[in-house]
Amino acid sequence: MDQLITVDGLSVWFGEARVLADVDIEFRKGELTALIGPSGSGKTTQLRAVNRMNDLFPGVHTQGEVTLSLGDASVRAYGDGMDVAVLRRTAGMVFQDPNVLPASIRKNFALPLRHVLGLGKAEIEGRMEATLRDVELWDDVRDRLGDPAQTLSGGQQQRLCLARVLSMEPKALLLDEPTASLDFLATRRIEHLLEWLKERFPILAVSHSLGQTSRIADKAYVLKEGSVVETLDRSALHNAERLQKLAEELF
Amino acid sequence: MRRWREKLLISASWVAALGVLAVVGVLVMFLVVRSANVLGPTLLFGDVPWTQAVFAGARVFDGIWPAVAGTLILVALSAGIAIPLGVAAGVHLSEYAGPRFRASVTLVVDVLAGIPSIVMGLFGYSMILLLRKTIAPEAKTGLLLAAACIALLVLPYMIRATQSALGGLPMRIRLLGPSLGMSQTQTLHRVLIPAASRGILSGAILSVGRAAEDTAVIMLTGAVATAGGRGPQDIMAKFEALPFKIFVTAAEHNTAAELDQGFGAALVLLALTATLFVGAYMLQRSLERRWTS
Numbered sequence: 001m002d003q004l005i006t007v008d009g010l011s012v013w014f015g016e017a018r019v020l021a022d023v024d025i026e027f028r029k030g031e032l033t034a035l036i037g038p039s040g041s042g043k044t045t046q047l048r049a050v051n052r053m054n055d056l057f058p059g060v061h062t063q064g065e066v067t068l069s070l071g072d073a074s075v076r077a078y079g080d081g082m083d084v085a086v087l088r089r090t091a092g093m094v095f096q097d098p099n100v101l102p103a104s105i106r107k108n109f110a111l112p113l114r115h116v117l118g119l120g121k122a123e124i125e126g127r128m129e130a131t132l133r134d135v136e137l138w139d140d141v142r143d144r145l146g147d148p149a150q151t152l153s154g155g156q157q158q159r160l161c162l163a164r165v166l167s168m169e170p171k172a173l174l175l176d177e178p179t180a181s182l183d184f185l186a187t188r189r190i191e192h193l194l195e196w197l198k199e200r201f202p203i204l205a206v207s208h209s210l211g212q213t214s215r216i217a218d219k220a221y222v223l224k225e226g227s228v229v230e231t232l233d234r235s236a237l238h239n240a241e242r243l244q245k246l247a248e249e250l251f
Numbered sequence: 252m253r254r255w256r257e258k259l260l261i262s263a264s265w266v267a268a269l270g271v272l273a274v275v276g277v278l279v280m281f282l283v284v285r286s287a288n289v290l291g292p293t294l295l296f297g298d299v300p301w302t303q304a305v306f307a308g309a310r311v312f313d314g315i316w317p318a319v320a321g322t323l324i325l326v327a328l329s330a331g332i333a334i335p336l337g338v339a340a341g342v343h344l345s346e347y348a349g350p351r352f353r354a355s356v357t358l359v360v361d362v363l364a365g366i367p368s369i370v371m372g373l374f375g376y377s378m379i380l381l382l383r384k385t386i387a388p389e390a391k392t393g394l395l396l397a398a399a400c401i402a403l404l405v406l407p408y409m410i411r412a413t414q415s416a417l418g419g420l421p422m423r424i425r426l427l428g429p430s431l432g433m434s435q436t437q438t439l440h441r442v443l444i445p446a447a448s449r450g451i452l453s454g455a456i457l458s459v460g461r462a463a464e465d466t467a468v469i470m471l472t473g474a475v476a477t478a479g480g481r482g483p484q485d486i487m488a489k490f491e492a493l494p495f496k497i498f499v500t501a502a503e504h505n506t507a508a509e510l511d512q513g514f515g516a517a518l519v520l521l522a523l524t525a526t527l528f529v530g531a532y533m534l535q536r537s538l539e540r541r542w543t544s
Contacts, residue, residue, distance in 0.1 A: 056429055089432035099423050099430075102446060103543040112431040115441055146544055168431065 003070050004028035005050060005091070005172055005202050010064035012045050012054060019045045021226045022064070025204075027219070032198040034213045035206045037223035038250050043206040044096075046223065047174050050204065051091040052077060052084050070171040070202070089116065092170030096177040096206075098157030100149035105141055108149050108164055117168065131163040135193060155186025162193065173197060175205040179212065191216050210247050214238060222246065279521070286515035289508070294515045295319065310480030315516045318491040320482025321394075321474070322463055322523065325492055328398035329405065329462045334455050336402070337409020341451075344410065345417035346439060357414075364407035372471030375400035379472075392473035395486040400468045405458035412454020416447035445542040452535040456528055463524045466494040493520040 005027055012020040020042045027033035035043045048054045050066050066077035068090060077087055101108050109128040113119045119127070128145075132138040137159045141152070149160060158178060165173065175194075179187040194216055197203060207213045213220050214237045222230040236242055286294075296304045297313025304311045311317060340360075344353050375396050382390040424446055428438030444451070466474075473488075474495040483490040493516055500513030 051430070053426060053430060056426065084429075085432045085434055088430055093430040095423060095426070095430070097423065099427050101427065101442065102424075107543060111441055112433065115437055116432045148543065164431070 002028060003171070003202055005069070005204070006067045007046070007050070008065045008067070010046070010049055010062070010066065012042070012049055012063075013061040014045075014057065015059040019226050020049070023223075023226075023228055025221050025228060027202045027204045029202045030199060031218035032194055032203050032205060032216055034217035034220040035204065035223060036210065036213050036220055036250075041223040042226040043223055044176055047093075047176055047204060047206050050077065050172075050174055051088045051093055053088070053093065055084065068172065085116070089168055090170060091172045091174055092165035092168055093174045094158070094161050094165055094176065094178050096180050098154055098161055098181070100152075100157050100160060102150060103148065104146050105149050105152070105160065106145040108160060109167055112164065112168060127167040127169075128163075131166040132160075134166060135159040135163045136189070137163060153186070155182050155189060158182060158186070158190060159193070162190070166197075170201065172201050173203045173205075175203065177206050177208050180208050187212070210243055210251075214243055222250070224250065279518075282514055282518040282521065286511055286518050289511045289515040290518070294512065294519070308481055308484075312477075312480045315493070315496060315512065315519060317478060317480055317482050318493045318496040318516065319519060319523065321478070321490040321492040322494070322520070324483050325394065325398055325401065325469070325490070326459055326462045326527070328394065328486070329401035330455070330459055332399060332402035333405045333409050333458055333462075337406050337454070337458070338413050338451060340406075341410045341413025342417065342439065342444070345414045346435075346443070360407045360410050363403070364411070366404075367467070368404055368465050369467040369471075371400050371404045372468040374403075375468065375472040391487075392471070392489070393485075393487040394473055394483050394490045397469045397472040397474065397490070397492075398486075400472050401462045401465060404465060404468055405461050408458050408461065409454050412457070413447070413451050416450025416454070417443060419450070420446055445539075448538060448542070449535065452531060456531045459527050459531065460524050463520065463527065464494055466498050470495055470498070493523070 007023060007025045010020055010023045011018060023042075023046060025033070025035075025046070035046055037043055045054060049062060052062075054060045054062060062078065064078070068075050068077060068087075070090065075087075076082065101111060103111070106128065109131075110124050113124045113127060129138060129142075132141060137156060140156060141147075141160075144151075149157060152160060158181075162178070179190050182190065191212065194203065194205070198218075205217070207217070207220075217237060218234055220232040220237060221228050222232065230246070232242075232246075283290075292301060293314065295301070295311075295314045295316045297311050299309050299311050299314070301316075303309035304314075304316050340356075344356055348356065376392065379390050379392050379396060420443060424442065425438070428442045429435075433441065469492050473490060474492045475489045476491070476496070476499045478489050478491045497513055497516050497520065500509060500516065504510045504513060
């Protein structure tokens, strides 16, 4: 079965202010879907609506539905009886700035794996090693797993966060400008990883750069003032003239 | 002009920092010099062997051991009341309370923090009077009452320290737990409280120091100059405590030797609080190490 996440008629209010207005998008396995737009256009709110992270902010009200079709059955993120903890495990999230726990590298894996998934020590070590290998970080950290995670470089920390999310075995990934705080090389490494991960999960990524979107995305939704104003497919993303025009309009 | 001003500011802050060191140094030196004659086991235990006094409950009339024991138990009891209550209240205010409830409780906590300790002592004393006239004619002042009043005195520090340590955590660390599928309780317990532990513990240290040194509350709620030469035997009984001992000695000493003993008691009180602080610091370090590794 096709693995995809659909957002239907989604509107989000922060207090009185409507941040998203009637947004319809979908993203599926095999494609990397990007959300682009000027700052304040609602990209992060859209991303956080998928795993209901917006619920953590006071005064937020959401209308519409997000449907996750990731296995045999479809589940509705805003449906009755949805366990948000399960939803957030299903759609794993990576933040804009590397969000490591102020603790050791090992603890960054052990804490969620033990307390959320209830795994034992051996399994935690196994998953940690496997996912750190996936993000090509294992060789750098294998001898210093007890060191504070903050001692890693920004790019390494972001790959650690990605590995930590992967170790929870999610079924979809939500990425909030994962390369915004990284240098050129670190950015390229993450982009390279995403090329590979999109074959495993549906990925929705907020991006701050049109260049990056055109490089790695298969589809992009352009958000402006809380609405989708344009949808770009692969050919549009490679059309330099069209991108140039878009850049002038948006930024 | 600006550089000159900057230099002045830097020198002023150096002077201020060194000034604090100097004042503390002079104070400690003064206490050491004044109590030099009496420093030693006899200051604490008089002629009684210390093992007898500490473990067998032998009566010590010439030493300050009963007051040391009284202060230690008083601090332990009041910290035992105030720390869990204060942390729980601070967590509630920071994490669960609605904005209106939070604002009103915060105001009450601030008022509580502003109450002079002598008033807190009077409050405890009046409570006993009230109890005697109503349901408990046998009620009298004692260790438990004093500990409860001290706990009330330090409670606002604990609440505020917990509340501001948690409230000061950046949003990103608050989002981390939920984003990994943790429940609110798990996030609080596994991520937020450990991350705020340093601030919470510094509130506890402040409270313990305050509990150890306060005199006004205990003189109205159960501290006495001599309680039979022993540390507290019963939490309802009258007790000796170091700050009150120092106060009484300063006010009513008959001989120079007694005054020297008062200075000795002051030095012991200082050493006691310093030890409690170091203990708390080490506890915090070991908790932090356990959490981070």
